[in-house]
Amino acid sequence: MRVHRPDGRPVHLSYCTNVHPAEDLSGIIGQLDTYAVAVRERLGADVLGLGLWLAAPVAAVLAEDGEARRGLRRELDVRGLEVVTLNGFPYEAFQAPVVKHAVYRPDWTTPERLDHTLNLARILVDLLPADADRGSVSTLPLAWREPWPAERRDAARRMLDRLAEGLSEIAWQTGRVVRVAFEPEPGCVAETSAQAVDMLAGTDTDRLGVCLDLAHLACAWEEPKAAVDRLAAAGIPIVKVQVSAALEVADPVAARPVLQRYAEPRFLHQTRTAAGHACDDLDLALAENPPGPWRIHFHVPLHAPPAPPLTATTPLLRDALAVVDCDHFDVETYTWDVLPAGQRPTSPAELADGIAGELAWTRDQLTGARA
Template sequence: MLLSYCTNVHPAEDFDGVIRQLREYAGPIRRRAGLETLGVGLWLPAGLARQLAGSAEDRAALRDVLDTEGLQLHTINAFPYGGFHNEVVKLDVYKPTWAERERLEYTLDCAEVLAALLPEDTAGSISTLPLAWRADWTENDDDAATSAFAELSSRLRDLRDRTGKTVRVAVEPEPGCILDTVADVVSWLAPRIQRGIDPEFVGLCVDTCHLAVSFADPAGAVRQIDAAGLRVVKVQASAALHVTDPSDPAARDALAGFVEPRYLHQVRESQPAGIVPADDLDEALRDLPGENAWRVHFHIPLHHVPAEPLETTVDVLRQTVAEVDQLPYGPEVHLDIETYTWSVLPGASVGITEGIAAEIAWAKSNLLDAAPVR
């Protein structure tokens, strides 16, 4: 599998900021990790994606920095449209939706940039949001999103004809969204193959934190994607918080330390009758029954072992990668470490360069030994 780490952890919204983050963070992370080459999954906010799509000169300058720092670009995170390091992000990360033209245009700009910067003989991937947050979604919105993905398929086919580069878009299910789970994405995409969505260019991004929060079976989820004739385009290597007994006062005190105002931290409780949801951690601590295990959408560094009674869901990541590796195209799937929460992580005791290098080392020894990198 092709390993990278996602640069949405670094606050940068313009060209100079992205160049600086590659020089000041990504390059030093590569060297600290002892790698000759390191993959980066760029996050390009919409304005910068438009600038780069329209400027061969800026793309060449970006390529020069990537080459100088020993970095390769295989994937782009096009889920956040912009403002991902604002003081409050929460529900804004789901705007614009796939019912709005801006989302399609942003994704196409990212595809143009990626096609220009991909290594030879390598396909690229772009992860995107699962249509929208669940509120106020109408049948007309659904039709607009279907049309947008059909147009996206056609435009990505044209891009390959024009450049020789294959770029695929990966829909990333997330708790609370219209497409909440892997099963939801499969159920939405598969019937729309007859309406112009091409599975050669549109598939799934399996974020293993989101997968864990949904209490899905990792192997079963991957098999469901494959059985539907769809493709796992990208795996976002991430881990959620797991709490076996959320009624334990020690567990509740520990969880309270993860309540913060910037990002949304959806929680799911696994009840015998089904999953009970809460849209954020403070709401869960106030309203959920706390009778059975919780999983919390808070991306925890892969190598980090939290103090008891908290745990993480790295086993879900391991199982997912092992199953994806069994697919005929498994070695081509992008494995992108996405721990964007370093700035809000309680008790972080290391710098971000050291921390991400440690995550990369963990991924190499715990994931790529079973699924060799090419």
């Protein structure tokens, strides 16, 4: 979906399909019919943007088969769908019953992660609309924070150098530019904008940059303008923004019965306090019970506030959208299926309603149409 900022700049707005479990080509095409077309119709949009998630096995097949890529492009075109960005963070099985730390493997010390990311870049070249300036692929910020000895750090740097070389080769061969965006996340080697600067110092910033996930930014208790200014001063481009909101609670003791409904077994819900106390999952925070306020890495619907006394970090999200300079915005609420009962969609139609509501809300924030 193309929208214009208040100053007239055009940007791409999409929703990330990692909310859907399909990991083979027929399943992916099926989810386009079940969800993406329905979302587009609810929004009344001629074209809907997707932040496509392709698991590693199907990405490997598509990267080797040009006719399969062209076939996928045709399937998108006939449904009024377009892709300028891919989510390369989850490698596979992202909607498995238990994901937790597995989402960080393989990491950027391994050739598997490099190969997968370059496969995604090759695929994206054939999916990009003809009038798109460039494509983007988001990925993890190197690895989970431990173990992280010098030899793993050096291995990751070599992989980033090879990644930049591979992206340059793809651009030379095809004439299309794809940039890779590293996504700071709580608990990882880079979870703050300052750590992102350190991570990418000395790399090819024509090819590599940052994916700014706004729920992660909130959980790091960073002020958006300070983070954006820090990245700009270091010459690190914001290649992609993941539009997301985290849970927030002022008094976790009073909110404990409600919080317990969000402590679920599939995803990791890193919890950070304003004073800097860090817990790697919500159940650990509930056991340790540090003083509030807390921010919790649980992506909640953008347009629907959580049950009181919980709130969401949408005020920070709005502040970030007002100051960030980027042209790829991807709504990434992958947690619809693990929301507490009563907030969780119970049918494909309800999920399409929710995704459309989030996109409409984000469109209004980006265009200045909000009240």
